[in-house]
Amino acid sequence: MIQPKISVQNVYYTYSSDGLEALKNVSLDIYPNEIFVLFGPARSGKSTLLRLFNRLSDLLEKGDYQGTILFNGRDVFEPGTDIAALRRRIGMVFAVPTPLPGSIRDNLTYGPRMAGISRSELPDRVERSLRLAALWDEVKDRLDESAFALSGGQKQRLCIARSLTLEPEVLILDNPTSGLDPLSTSMVEETLHELKQRYTIIVVPHSVQQAARVATRAAFMLNGELIELNDAGQLFVHPQDKRTEDYVTGRFG
Amino acid sequence: MNLTHQAVQIARRHTTGVLLRVRPLMHWRWRNWIELLIESVIKLAGVSTILIVALIFLFLVREGLPTFLDIPLRALFGDRWYPIEAIYGLWPLIVGSLLVTAGAILIAVPLGLTTAIYLGEIAPPWQREILKPLIEMLAGIPSIVLGFLGWVVLAPLIQDLGAPTGLTAFSGSVILAYMALPTIISISEDALYAVPKDYRDAALAIGATQWQTIQRVIFPAARSGLVMAVMLGIGRAIGETMAVMMVTGNAAFIPSFGADMAFQPVRTMTATIAAEMGEVAQGSLHYHTLFGIGIMLFLITFAINSLAGRLVGHQTTNRRQGGRL
Known part of the structure; x- marks a missing residue:
């Protein structure tokens, strides 16, 4: 049996300010080299769950967390965990493309430089991650231009490339195509299929259609509960739960 | 119609x-x-x-x-300012001004920026909510009050520490620095606060520590605002007259070069105009020279402003032109 990359066991999360139960007893396993899709209507707890994986939840308002999240078999909330190192191994791309101030090259070298990787290795990493993110051909001649000069779709692929420069094991994409046109969206999706060979990918999709297009396995969440988890071929074609079926067929959401 | x-x-x-x-x-x-x-x-x-x-x-x-x-240029940049004997060497005044201002910058900029970082990035929200208005209130203290304070408190303190007199370039620098600090802190904190939260998330998500995030991402993003803050602070300091006049000792000679350079009395360009304009005969060479000092001051301020413009410049034009989506 393959060891799961990330294992979520009975996780509860409640925001303390308004008592919102963002996650209620969620358990799931995510395996290497799959595209794991987490979908559901807004406020169903998807982003909260993802932010727990790389402890970006530390930045959120205080909340009550219970349960266990294992990454390669180790609890990410274990005291003494090197959070920066954890975040290097679990990369994250956000809904809004967020190039950092500086050139395209700067954006790609920030991470490795902060991780203490030697300068001589940087050009290689830049090229490799840009190729993986299917952006190399478009920007190879203008690496020193400002990252803000790129188009929306290019910016998002730059953010993907930026996460890849650290050679993470897991790549989390939280609604990566929300602001993109159809063409850029399909380029990003294609990139994901390429990346699957090397990484474990977790995606919150923009729509059910996108979920069905990219998923290996998919999990449907609603109001902080995991409703159904199955192979993509099953879940989108023969959903077991009534609520999943209603959502997938567009009866609500 | x-x-x-x-x-x-x-x-x-x-x-x-x-x-x-x-x-x-x-x-x-x-x-x-x-x-x-x-x-x-x-x-x-x-x-x-x-x-x-x-x-x-x-x-x-x-x-x-x-x-x-x-006045021949050699005499104008001579090292003695002695208007009664028609010796108009501006050098001591220029050195005095530069010394006091440079000292003020050295004190105010690091102190101001670190305070702003503390307020904007590290302090918990409740501290920020108390401290920010307090600091902004400090900007409203009239400069003459600060000068008075320097005369009564700071100067004796410096003399006790072993300087021949408490009225020194350093005293002027400290007073000017504290005059500029509220401006620098308040504006640079605003600039840091205006950096989108997304940048922090993005930086942290690629494994940056808090200090790395501030240094590599937030600082560059807020650069134009920070430069503006420093320049406005210095701008306030360089033109300041009365407070400086009260605490620098007003001796128009070049302090001897050395470690204790800052602990000797100096006289600034602004103080010279203020001190002598009342007793000068209109139309005399002395009178014209005071205006000449004014021109020098203008040139210095102009140089600083254009330097600031250049440092801030290219980002503002970018914003105006809109860029691509």
Whole structure:
């Protein structure tokens, strides 16, 4: 049996300010080299769950967390965990493309430089991650231009490339195509299929259609509960739960 | 005209009440006149301001220029300022000003920026909410009060520490630094706060520590605001006169070079004008020289401002032009 990359066991999360139960007893396993899709209507707890994986939840308002999240078999909330190192191994791309101030090259070298990787290795990493993110051909001649000069779709692929420069094991994409046109969206999706060979990918999709297009396995969440988890071929074609079926067929959401 | 007419017709057809009827009195021509009037008032205000500033500048040049024509440059940049004997060496005054200002910058910029980082990035929200208004209130303290404070408290303190007198360039620097600090802190904290939260998330998500995030991402993103903050702070310091005059000792000689350079009395350019303008005969060479000092001050400030403009510059033009989506 393959060891799961990330294992979520009975996780509860409640925001303390308004008592919102963002996650209620969620358990799931995510395996290497799959595209794991987490979908559901807004406020169903998807982003909260993802932010727990790389402890970006530390930045959120205080909340009550219970349960266990294992990454390669180790609890990410274990005291003494090197959070920066954890975040290097679990990369994250956000809904809004967020190039950092500086050139395209700067954006790609920030991470490795902060991780203490030697300068001589940087050009290689830049090229490799840009190729993986299917952006190399478009920007190879203008690496020193400002990252803000790129188009929306290019910016998002730059953010993907930026996460890849650290050679993470897991790549989390939280609604990566929300602001993109159809063409850029399909380029990003294609990139994901390429990346699957090397990484474990977790995606919150923009729509059910996108979920069905990219998923290996998919999990449907609603109001902080995991409703159904199955192979993509099953879940989108023969959903077991009534609520999943209603959502997938567009009866609500 | 046609369109307006139609609109009136439609409005009449649909309003039966007397109150709601569109009154033909407010004719479109009237509106055009009002428009024109307002436009010309705005134009007049703008043009007159520019004109008056230009005239002030012309006056400064006319009154100050004889200095540079009548006094040979060697004498003008001589090392003695002794107007009674017609020796007009500006060098001691320039050194005095530079020394005091440089000292102020050295104290105020690191202190101001670190305070801003603390307030904007590290302090918990409740501290920020208390401290920020307090610091902004400090900006309102009249400079003369700070000068007085320097005279009464700071100068004796410095003398106790072993300086021959407490009225030194360093005292002036400290007073100026604290005068500039509220401005620097407040504006740079605003600049840091304006950096989108997304940048922090993005930086942290690629494994940056808090300090790395501040240093590599937030600082560059807030750069133009930070430069602006420092420049406004320095701008306030460099032109300041009375407070500096009170605590620097006002001795117009060049402090001997060395480690204790800052702990000797100096006299700044601004203080010289303020101290001597009352006793000078109008039209005399001394009078013109005071204006000459004014020109020098203007040039220095102008240089600093254009330097700031250059440092901030390219980002602002980017914003104006909009860039690509």
